[in-house]
Amino acid sequence: MQLLAATGGPYDPDADAVVQEELAEDRRREEVEQQRRQEQQRVAARADELAGLAGAGRLDRTVASRPGDEAARELLADRGDYRAGAVDDWLARALADRTGHYADPDARTAAVALLPVPVLARAALLAALARTGAPAADGDLEFVGRLAQADPAATTALASWLDTAAAVKDGTP
Known part of the structure; x- marks a missing residue:
């Protein structure tokens, strides 16, 4: 007991700056991983939506492009989904017409690196x-x-x- 009294009392991890920094870093990593998983789910859902519209013959000018559609297109291509060609047609038309999110000049500029x-x-x-x-x-x-x-x-x-x-x-x- 005298040893603990001489060092300031029992060890408290809540007061240990190193432990708290490590726990905070663990929380940040988990948040980043959670955001990554949510983004993957969002992209997969949009890819499924676009594929469904293409398969039904309804992927046309009435469907507005959105940020992230390039990633959905890439996922369809990676899956070997034959409807990726219809999505390519649709994205090219939206880019040419400057409709949907391609109305924004920054989105058109970004498309050069994404498509x-x-x-x-x-x-x-x-x-x-x-x-x-x-x-x-x-x-x-x-x-x-x-x-x-x-x-x-x-x-x-x-x-x-x-x-x-x-x-x-x-x-x-």
């Missing part, structure tokens, strides 16, 4: 074709996806050429 090159090429060509003013139903532009998948660089070059040709026609340098 595969063929989807970006498809979006660029769809946007360029829209700027030509040529009327076309969505079914008329089915070739855009095939072209973008086969040769994204050529698709992007064609989009750039169309933009330049439209600018020259309009008299803008």
